Amino acid sequence: MSLISCRNLKVGYYGKPILSDVNLDINSGEFICIIGDNGSGKSTLIKTMLRLAQPLGGKIVYDSSLKKTSVGYLPQEIKAKSDFPATVFEVVISGCINRLGIRASYNKEERAIAMRYIKTLEIEDIIHKSFRELSGGERQRTLLARALCSSEKVLFLDEPFNALDIHVTNHLYHTLAKINSEYGVTIVMISHDVETALKHVNKVVYVDGTVKFVGTPCEYKKLGGQNNELAN
Amino acid sequence: MNWLTDISNIIKFMPEAIIAGVLLSVSASMVGVILVLKRFSMIGDGLSHVGFGAFSLALAANTFLDAHLNVSIDKTGWEYLVAIPLVIIVAYILLRLGESKKIKGDASIALIASSALAIGYLAINLTGGTSADISKYMFGSITTVTTTQMYICCGVAAVVIGLFLCFSNHIFAVTFDESFAKAIGLHTKTFNTILSILTAVIIVFGMRIMGTLLISSIIIFPALTSMKLFNNFKKVVWSSAIISALCFIIAFFAFYQYSSAASIVIVNLIAFIIATIVGKIIRRFSKK
Numbered sequence: 001m002s003l004i005s006c007r008n009l010k011v012g013y014y015g016k017p018i019l020s021d022v023n024l025d026i027n028s029g030e031f032i033c034i035i036g037d038n039g040s041g042k043s044t045l046i047k048t049m050l051r052l053a054q055p056l057g058g059k060i061v062y063d064s065s066l067k068k069t070s071v072g073y074l075p076q077e078i079k080a081k082s083d084f085p086a087t088v089f090e091v092v093i094s095g096c097i098n099r100l101g102i103r104a105s106y107n108k109e110e111r112a113i114a115m116r117y118i119k120t121l122e123i124e125d126i127i128h129k130s131f132r133e134l135s136g137g138e139r140q141r142t143l144l145a146r147a148l149c150s151s152e153k154v155l156f157l158d159e160p161f162n163a164l165d166i167h168v169t170n171h172l173y174h175t176l177a178k179i180n181s182e183y184g185v186t187i188v189m190i191s192h193d194v195e196t197a198l199k200h201v202n203k204v205v206y207v208d209g210t211v212k213f214v215g216t217p218c219e220y221k222k223l224g225g226q227n228n229e230l231a232n
Numbered sequence: 233m234n235w236l237t238d239i240s241n242i243i244k245f246m247p248e249a250i251i252a253g254v255l256l257s258v259s260a261s262m263v264g265v266i267l268v269l270k271r272f273s274m275i276g277d278g279l280s281h282v283g284f285g286a287f288s289l290a291l292a293a294n295t296f297l298d299a300h301l302n303v304s305i306d307k308t309g310w311e312y313l314v315a316i317p318l319v320i321i322v323a324y325i326l327l328r329l330g331e332s333k334k335i336k337g338d339a340s341i342a343l344i345a346s347s348a349l350a351i352g353y354l355a356i357n358l359t360g361g362t363s364a365d366i367s368k369y370m371f372g373s374i375t376t377v378t379t380t381q382m383y384i385c386c387g388v389a390a391v392v393i394g395l396f397l398c399f400s401n402h403i404f405a406v407t408f409d410e411s412f413a414k415a416i417g418l419h420t421k422t423f424n425t426i427l428s429i430l431t432a433v434i435i436v437f438g439m440r441i442m443g444t445l446l447i448s449s450i451i452i453f454p455a456l457t458s459m460k461l462f463n464n465f466k467k468v469v470w471s472s473a474i475i476s477a478l479c480f481i482i483a484f485f486a487f488y489q490y491s492s493a494a495s496i497v498i499v500n501l502i503a504f505i506i507a508t509i510v511g512k513i514i515r516r517f518s519k520k
Contacts, residue, residue: 130463
């Protein structure tokens, strides 16, 4: 079942298309990695699917079960400032804001959801720590927990492993694989580290002007990756 | 006990000024936390210049109508009817420009602020305005706060405090990461519109107390002072409101015979320095 279907989609900024004729299905339970060169439109594609940017053409069909409030998102570079006064728990539970409606405070259920993902991401020890004092890895795990709180259905991650060392990256990949397999969360991720991503995801999308390849990591490897056949 | 008599006399003769000042300080500091965290610290400065431009244009239009067209109109609150809508529009544009990659927020604030100041100054000069008119808008005059203005300040404070009491979690989410908040379905446009309106109203009425040149201090200082002491968003918001009110009261009663606006800034500056030192001591001890 397709949760999100892009049909002849054209995405870009200020009327200038970056990707055209995008036909792509995001199916339930998939762990997808979108790859491509810098400036190839990966982030713009994700933002368009998240309704953060307007499509320049074509359409996106969302499954009826997928409401605007049932997606989680980890932006590429968080605009939150290094001096933002917030504890880790405040940041994580803010992912439940789309469940809050017009209530003033979070209820027991929402606190339990936040605690569940705090445990999944193994950040229980730092929940009272200030967000501005966190390391890069701790920060990403906190933001990932927040993204999970906002949705247990689809998770969009825009370069979640940027500037993280290989040890932290591998640890986060295992956590994502667990979230995908155990909780059934569909994950759509952008990564520049193709080699590592191929080990963990079950679908690869290569973009360069349009969608040039959609398939499994094995099929992608057989084609020789983006440097050979796909680039031609 | 002369100072006690002085204080009771001030309270007796200027209750509107004290109430309006405390409530505006509280409102400005709470909204200020959002503006500082959204990297819009200078928006208060920019908008106050726009407010000056709008007040000056209203004053110039009045003078022109009186002198040349012999039109007699009721001038009560006329300058506010010009300034508030104009400042709201500019506030909204500036907050929207902050999201744009084409024009940087700080550059647009500088552009609009200097243009508005120039237009206002020129308008006053062309219509024979006096330096007293300019000084009133530039440096504020708390003693001339009217009962109507005090009631408006009560309304603004009620709205700001009410919003923070009911929606502090929503405000946190949007301030912390607007694109995330938008992606998961929050109405960030509504948030920004409300923020623009509140900022504009606070600045236009705050100009009466603090003047064009110093108004941004009551928006920025309390937020920065609280951020030196607390690591939690809600604590920062409420403590900045308390700090701001205390600074206003101390400045008002201790230096009422001097410039009230300048005294408020100086007391806020002292509070900031003390908070910086206390914050460092707290962090050093908490690490141990």
